[in-house]
Amino acid sequence: MITLTVNGEARSFDGDGDMPLLWYLRDELALTGTKYGCGKGLCGSCTVHMNGQAVRSCTTTMAALDGAEITTIEGLSTGGDHPLQVAWAEHDVPQCGYCQPGQIMQAASLLAQNPSPGEEEIRSSMQGVICRCGTYQRIEKAIKTVAGGES
Amino acid sequence: MSTKLSDHMMPPFARKPVVAAVSREAGFNPVRVVSRRDFLKAGGVLVVGVSLFGCSEGESPAAASATETAPGPWSPDVYVTVEADGTVRIVSHRCEMGQGIKTSLPSVVADEMEADWRRVVVEQATGDKKFGDQNTGGSLSVITFYRRMREAGATVRLMLERAAAQQWGVDAAACRAENHRVVHEASGQSADFFELAATAATLAVPGVEELTLKEVDQFRYIGKNLKGVDLEDIVSGKAVYGADVRVPGMKYAAIARPPVVLGKVKAFNADKAMAVAGVERVVELPAPEAPVMYKSLGGVAVIASNSWAALKARDLLEIEWDHGPNADYDSKAFKQTLLDAVRQPGEAVRNEGDFEAAAEEAAHVLEAEYYAPHLNHMMMEPPVAVASVTADGCEIWAPTQAPQSLIPIAAGITGLPEDKIRVNMTLCGGAFGRKGKGDYVEEAVRLSREIGAPVRVQWSREDEVRHGYYHSVSAQHFAAAMDAEGKVTGWRQRLAYPTIFSIFDPAANSPTTLELGLGALTLPYALENLRMEKGSVPAKVRIGWLRSVCAIFQSFGINGFTDEIAHARGVDPLDNLLELLGPDRTIDITAFGMEATEGHPFQTGRLRGVIELAAEKAGWGRELPPGHGLGIAAQYSFDSYAASVVEVAVAEDGSWSVPRVVMTVDCGQVVNMDRAIAQQEGAAIMGLGFVRYGNITAKNGRIQQGNFNNARVVRYGEHPAQTEVYFVENHLAPSGIGEPGVPPFAPALVNAIYAATGKRLRELPIGNRV
Numbered sequence: 049m050i051t052l053t054v055n056g057e058a059r060s061f062d063g064d065g066d067m068p069l070l071w072y073l074r075d076e077l078a079l080t081g082t083k084y085g086c087g088k089g090l091c092g093s094c095t096v097h098m099n100g101q102a103v104r105s106c107t108t109t110m111a112a113l114d115g116a117e118i119t120t121i122e123g124l125s126t127g128g129d130h131p132l133q134v135a136w137a138e139h140d141v142p143q144c145g146y147c148q149p150g151q152i153m154q155a156a157s158l159l160a161q162n163p164s165p166g167e168e169e170i171r172s173s174m175q176g177v178i179c180r181c182g183t184y185q186r187i188e189k190a191i192k193t194v195a196g197g198e199s
Numbered sequence: 200m201s202t203k204l205s206d207h208m209m210p211p212f213a214r215k216p217v218v219a220a221v222s223r224e225a226g227f228n229p230v231r232v233v234s235r236r237d238f239l240k241a242g243g244v245l246v247v248g249v250s251l252f253g254c255s256e257g258e259s260p261a262a263a264s265a266t267e268t269a270p271g272p273w274s275p276d277v278y279v280t281v282e283a284d285g286t287v288r289i290v291s292h293r294c295e296m297g298q299g300i301k302t303s304l305p306s307v308v309a310d311e312m313e314a315d316w317r318r319v320v321v322e323q324a325t326g327d328k329k330f331g332d333q334n335t336g337g338s339l340s341v342i343t344f345y346r347r348m349r350e351a352g353a354t355v356r357l358m359l360e361r362a363a364a365q366q367w368g369v370d371a372a373a374c375r376a377e378n379h380r381v382v383h384e385a386s387g388q389s390a391d392f393f394e395l396a397a398t399a400a401t402l403a404v405p406g407v408e409e410l411t412l413k414e415v416d417q418f419r420y421i422g423k424n425l426k427g428v429d430l431e432d433i434v435s436g437k438a439v440y441g442a443d444v445r446v447p448g449m450k451y452a453a454i455a456r457p458p459v460v461l462g463k464v465k466a467f468n469a470d471k472a473m474a475v476a477g478v479e480r481v482v483e484l485p486a487p488e489a490p491v492m493y494k495s496l497g498g499v500a501v502i503a504s505n506s507w508a509a510l511k512a513r514d515l516l517e518i519e520w521d522h523g524p525n526a527d528y529d530s531k532a533f534k535q536t537l538l539d540a541v542r543q544p545g546e547a548v549r550n551e552g553d554f555e556a557a558a559e560e561a562a563h564v565l566e567a568e569y570y571a572p573h574l575n576h577m578m579m580e581p582p583v584a585v586a587s588v589t590a591d592g593c594e595i596w597a598p599t600q601a602p603q604s605l606i607p608i609a610a611g612i613t614g615l616p617e618d619k620i621r622v623n624m625t626l627c628g629g630a631f632g633r634k635g636k637g638d639y640v641e642e643a644v645r646l647s648r649e650i651g652a653p654v655r656v657q658w659s660r661e662d663e664v665r666h667g668y669y670h671s672v673s674a675q676h677f678a679a680a681m682d683a684e685g686k687v688t689g690w691r692q693r694l695a696y697p698t699i700f701s702i703f704d705p706a707a708n709s710p711t712t713l714e715l716g717l718g719a720l721t722l723p724y725a726l727e728n729l730r731m732e733k734g735s736v737p738a739k740v741r742i743g744w745l746r747s748v749c750a751i752f753q754s755f756g757i758n759g760f761t762d763e764i765a766h767a768r769g770v771d772p773l774d775n776l777l778e779l780l781g782p783d784r785t786i787d788i789t790a791f792g793m794e795a796t797e798g799h800p801f802q803t804g805r806l807r808g809v810i811e812l813a814a815e816k817a818g819w820g821r822e823l824p825p826g827h828g829l830g831i832a833a834q835y836s837f838d839s840y841a842a843s844v845v846e847v848a849v850a851e852d853g854s855w856s857v858p859r860v861v862m863t864v865d866c867g868q869v870v871n872m873d874r875a876i877a878q879q880e881g882a883a884i885m886g887l888g889f890v891r892y893g894n895i896t897a898k899n900g901r902i903q904q905g906n907f908n909n910a911r912v913v914r915y916g917e918h919p920a921q922t923e924v925y926f927v928e929n930h931l932a933p934s935g936i937g938e939p940g941v942p943p944f945a946p947a948l949v950n951a952i953y954a955a956t957g958k959r960l961r962e963l964p965i966g967n968r969v
Contacts, residue, residue, distance in 0.1 A: 064476055064507065071507040075451065080443035081436020083628065085579050086660040087510070090907040093579055121436030128435030136434045140426050140873055143881055144297030145433035146440055146579040146628025171916035178907060180579050180629050181297045182884030183877070184918040 050114045054079070055123025065111030069103075070094045072110055073120060081121035081149045085178070092177030095150040095157075096120045102157035102173075121149035124156060132156050135190040143181035151177050155191050164195050208492070208604060210699055210744045211336025211635065212837075213713045215794045279308060279355055285379065285393035287314045292324040293344075294335035294600045295429070296578075296630035297881075298937045299874030302428045303341060304348050307870060310420040311352025311413060312359075313376035314392070321428045326602020326622030333624075334601045336635050336744070338837040338935025341870055342796065345933050353410040361405075362398035363390055378419070415868075415930045424873035429626065440628045441583040441598035446653040449585065450479065451506045452646050453513035453657060456498035456666045459900035460740055461489060461523040467499050471515040477508030481516070482649050484642065489705045491741050493604065495641040496666055502650055506657050526900040528739035530672060533897075534570060537674035540695035540734030541568065546709065549720055549791050552728035554680065557689030561680035565767050569677070569756035570962045573895035574670035576745055577912050580628020581663040582639035586646070587653035592619040593644060598627035600635040608637050609644045631746040636668055661905040668743025669895055671696040675756040680728065685768040687779060690726050694719060694753070695734030699742045708735045710749070712792045718753035718836050718942060720791040723803045725781020740897060747941040750836040751889065752963075758832035758946030759961060762953060772950060773814050773831055780807055798932045799838040806835055808927050809842040809863040816925055817844035817861040826850060827858070828955025832946035837935030839866040840927075843883070843947035845919075849955045853968035857887060857919040857948065862940055864924070867931035879924040879940040886944025888913040894964050 050061045054077060061072060068087075073079040073096070082105055085093030089107040096105045097119040124130045132152050142148045151174070158165055158173040165173070170191055179187070280288040289308050295301035305321045308314075324330050332343065356376045363381035364371035367388050374383050382389040415422075432438040457463060469481040479502050486497035499516050503509035558564050584597040586609070593609045602622040609620045627634050639656060646654040658666075673696035680689035698714060700707045710733050712720070719731060745751075765775035783804030789795050810833045813819075819829060826849045833842040846859040862879040869875045892911035896903045904910035949960040958969055 064511075066511070067505075067507040071505060074442075075505040075507070078445060079436075080439075080445075083440070083580070084442060084506075084657070085581075086907050088660070088906050088908070091579065091660075125435075128431060128437075133434040137426070137430050140424075140430060140877070142297075142427065142430065142433045143299070143877055144295075144579070144627060144629045145429065145438055146626075148433050149436045152434060174915040175917075176914075178579065178912060178914060180577055180631075180885075180912055182881030182913070182918065184884065184913075184915045185880050185922050186877075187915065 050110055052113045052116045052118060054118045055120060061110050063110070065109060067110045068106050069096065069108045069110060069113060069118065070105040073105060079120050079122050083146055083150060085147065091147070092154060093147045093150040095153040095177060097153060097157055100157070100160060102154045121153055124153065130156060131194045132159070132190065135193040138193065139186045139190045141183050141186040141190050143183055147177060147179045151179065151187055155187070159191070159194060211334050211339055212717065212744060212748055214334070214337065214339070215796055279312070279351060281392050281396040283393060285318055285391050287312070287319045287392070288322055289319055290322050290324050292330035292333055293340045294333065294602070294624060294627060294630070294634070295323070296335070296600065296627035296634065298878060299427055299871055300335065300340045302425055303870045303874060304344055306420040306425050307345060307348040308352040310418055311349045312355040313378060313419070315379035316420060316425065318379055323624055326599070326605060326624060328603055333603055334635065336600055336632060338839070338938045341933045342799070342838060342935060345870070349412050350407060350410060353412055354405060357405050357410060358399040358402050359392055359395045361402055362395040366390070366395065366398055422869050422872060425871050427874070439625055440580050441585070441596065441625045442580065442655070442657060444585045444596040444625060444655070446585055446587055446596070449653040449655055450502050450650065451504065451509045451657065452500050452502050452643070452654050453509035453659070454484065454498045454500040454642060454662070455513050455516050455518055456496045456662065457486065457520055457523070458665070459522040460491060460496070460525045461487070462526070463497065463521045463523060464499060465519040465521045467516055467518040469499070469516055471517065472501050472512035475503070475508050475512040475515065477504040478512045479503055480650060482646060484645055490703050492702055493636040493638050495638045495645065500642070500646055502646065502654065509657070510659060522900060525739045528897045528900040530573065530896040530898070533672065533739070534674070536736055537570070537672065537695050538568060540736050541674045541676035541693040543734070545693050545695070545732035545734040547730060548712070548715055548733050549729065549731040552689070554689045554691045554728045554730040557680040557728035558678065561688060562683040563681045563767070565679045565681065565764060567677050567760055567763055567961055569675045569752070569759060571673050571752035571755055572893070572963060573672045573740070574745055574889060574893045575664060575667045575895050575910065576629070576631040576633040577910060578627070578629025578631055578633060581658040581660055582633070583655065583657050584640040584643040585653060585655045586640065586643035588613050588644060588647040592621065594621045594623070595640055595644065596623045596625055597640050598625050598630065598634050599637070599640065600627070600630050600632070601637065605637045605640050608641050612641065612644050613648055632744040633668060636743065660907070664904050664906065664910050665902040668741045670745040670751070671699065671742050671749065673752040675752070677756065677760040679760070679764050681768065685770070687726060687764060689728035690722070690724060691730045691732070692719065692722070692757070693732045693734060695736050696749070696752070697736055697738035697742050699744055701738035702741055702743070708737050709733050714749045716788070716791070716793040717748050718750035718757065718834055720793060721786070721788060721801060721835055722757060723786060723806055723835060724779040726779070739900065740902070746885065747836065747938040750834060750938070750942040751945065754832065754834040754836070754942035755945045755963065758834070758943065759949055762830065762946070762950040763959065766953070771820070773810070773819050776810060776831060776833065777807060780810070783807060796838050799934055801835060805840045805865045805927070806833055809833060809840045809865050812925055812927060813842040813844045813861050813863040816863070816923060817846070817859070819844060824848070826955055828951040828953065830947045830950025830952070830954055832943040832950060834939065834942040836939050836942055839864060839934040839936065839939040841939040841943050843943040845944065845947040845951045847948060847951040847955055849952060849969060855952065855969055859921040860919045860923070860944070862922065862924045863927065864936070864940060865927035865929070866936045866939065867929060867933040869926055869936070870933060875926065875936050876924045878936050880922045882940030883922050883944050884913050884918050886941050887917070887919065887948065890945045890948050890963060890965055891917070891967065892964050
């Protein structure tokens with residue numbers, strides 16, 4: 049039996065330990081804000097926080113999560129008002145929007161650890177989350193808005 | 200063509216918009232007040248529908264006429280409902296895939312009816328022919344529906360004004376709708392829309408000739424920035440895409456598909472798959488016969504209680520395949536086939552003057568070959584669909600660009616009448632043309648019918664990379680004749696590529712006018728001797744349309760070769776481009792066998808406009824840092840005009856980046872400025888990805904890539920450091936905005952690399968170093 053917390057709620061899991069967290073979140077908890085994009089940790093659409101760190105939920109197995117604290121996009125803020133979510137809306141970042149929860153979770157983890165990241169730190173953190181619509185320019189603006197580099 | 204295609208099956212770019220098919224005669228207005236019962240059911244006060252006769256996907260637009268369709272029962276397309284509290288509900292009937300149409304078209308209605316956007320609720324339509332054409336693609340939504348949406352809004356506005364006049368006993372002409380109220384200035388009376396709707400619903404619908412559309416300076420939303428209606432849901436993770444649909448009792452399916460198109464299952468062993476916890480059944484799907492169309496590919500499906508079990512067990516299936524007739528496809532060898540095809544004369548598709556004579560007389564003939572590979576869509580949300588088939592009906596939930604096309608498919612499989620098929624359109628997590636094909640939905644319908652429970656079919660990334668519809672691989676051979684003064688006297692272009700129409704007719708082996716019309720036939724240069732020829736090659740994978748379609752490689756070749764001409768002549772590329780473009784004139788594209796869009800003549804002056812604007816904004820001719828170069832390209836496509844000036848920075852080790860790009864567009868009246876800008880920002884990034892990475896290859900009929908590691912796309916940090924977007928400001932009839940920005944980017948970039956390095960790149964992709 050694996051016990052963990054997801055968005056502050058205690059959960060237990062006794063299924064296939066190989067199951068990636070992604071599918072547990074989506075299929076069992078109906079937390080569908082976390083998206084499947086590649087299943088191999090290559091695109092970042094499935095990014096969530098594990099103990100405050102951004103991880104790819106598609107390659108994080110349930111067996112590795114005993115005692116872990118997981119935060120998904122649904123738990124990032126209470127009213128969708130995390131500063132990054134506000135900045136994302138202000139800059140109208142999304143096009144199709146599918147990758148954006150992963151983008152926001154990645155950026156939130158970056159800023160939690162480094163409130164004023166430089167260009168290179170932003171690049172190295174965000175390069176793992178793919179947006180096919182091509183919203184990177186606005187993602188950059190939104191992150192810099194929150195980081196205080198740009199308003 | 201051996202297969203008769205109904206309209207809803209046609210590629211979107213193959214269908215010309217019917218901009219004004221509804222007769223304006225005899226005051227006919229396509230707007231009708233819906234029956235009282237309907238609006239009571241809708242909980243509204245006034246329900247107005249716009250009937251877009253002749254535009255439903257299954258009907259031939261040309262056949263419709265007002266006399267046939269005006270009287271009697273009608274099929275409303277777009278509903279506008281004024282609810283009891285004044286909320287205005289506008290149905291969005293097209294597919295939202297990131298282009299913002301779910302915001303744009305309803306905002307046009309809201310603007311003309313003077314609704315307060317904050318009190319508008321946009322509701323996604325289901326797939327139903329009563330809504331008219333829902334096949335979303337070809338950058339056609341605004342071009343097709345702009346005017347009708349305005350008329351719909353103006354009709355509601357006029358009816359509300361007349362209702363106010365009736366309630367107050369004043370002259371209707373003195374009543375004016377303004378931001379969700381109607382005011383009568385002389386008496387100082389005013390009323391909210393909800394106070395007037397009941398009266399409005401009793402009035403006769405005014406004729407179109409009674410409507411007054413707004414002047415441009417009266418627009419409240421059109422041409423301005425409006426945030427997407429799903430924005431808040433997206434950033435909070437609540438937005439519902441195809442994979443997010445949950446139906447009680449739903450099972451999860453993953454499918455092992457034949458590695459080669461038209462391959463079949465010979466035998467399989469599911470013992471290991473069945474041993475995975477959560478796996479409930481294994482079901483073989485029927486293999487399709489040619490033509491492949493949008494049919495499911497067959498294979499073996501694993502049904503499980505969760506996605507993971509299905510995916511894991513699917514990989515444990517032991518299947519012996521008959522690889523079928525396409526197992527010989529080798530894209531490397533096929534490149535030679537394509538080059539061979541363009542190295543010999545082909546069938547003339549455009550011929551003016553006498554190129555061969557011009558070449559004989561020429562002082563110099565410049566020749567070059569261009570090649571571009573297969574691409575695939577790589578939208579972030581792979582195909583996914585949920586279907587629930589019961590004895591009474593079939594309900595589908597899917598991210599789909601062509602919802603109506605799914606109805607006959609589902610009816611055919613289930614034996615249910617079409618009116619028992621319900622298609623719910625979710626948001627698309629990207630689509631780019633891929634989600635106009637119903638193969639993945641067919642799988643879900645078949646499986647649900649088979650197991651008697653709702654099923655979600657989830658494609659893995661590898662499934663989509665290996666079993667997609669691929670942008671066509673192409674070769675082009677160019678020749679330009681020049682006289683002793685360096686003046687260009689002739690242009691010949693030979694093209695060969697597998698046609699999209701091969702999915703409908705396996706014997707189809709050369710590009711259609713529709714495909715050639717996306718950038719090639721419309722070559723706008725003022726040349727006396729101009730010849731275009733097409734060669735014949737077969738198709739060995741499913742060829743599909745991908746954002747901007749053939750305009751991607753046709754523009755790449757034409758604009759790249761144009762730049763070569765400039766350098767061969769020793770003329771500045773911008774001057775060369777403008778000189779070739781020649782005097783401003785209207786080109787009759789019907790002379791090339793193409794269909795023209797009503798109200799959208801091809802005017803070379805507008806192309807000149809975007810070129811000059813891009814050059815000006817980019818500071819064409821300015822001094823650049825060492826290793827930098829500027830390149831320019833322009834393209835007319837989807838009835839719009841676009842140009843790019845790309846600045847590239849090439850390091851000593853050959854690595855390159857794009858510090859700046861200027862994208863200019865003339866698409867007539869812009870509807871939602873911010874979303875139109877976003878489309879160009881995205882077009883630059885997609886174009887950059889095609890140049891750097893885009894490359895799908897096949898060996899033994901199998902696609903060799905599988906995931907984002909080898910089917911790469913642009914990542915954060917690789918995007919242009921600065922993307923500037925400018926629109927030529929005018930208020931002409933709006934045209935396409937989703938696709939026209941992509942084609943000029945790639946050639947502008949390779950032209951910039953030439954300017955920076957002297958290296959001419961005629962083959963895509965070019966990789967990370969040059």
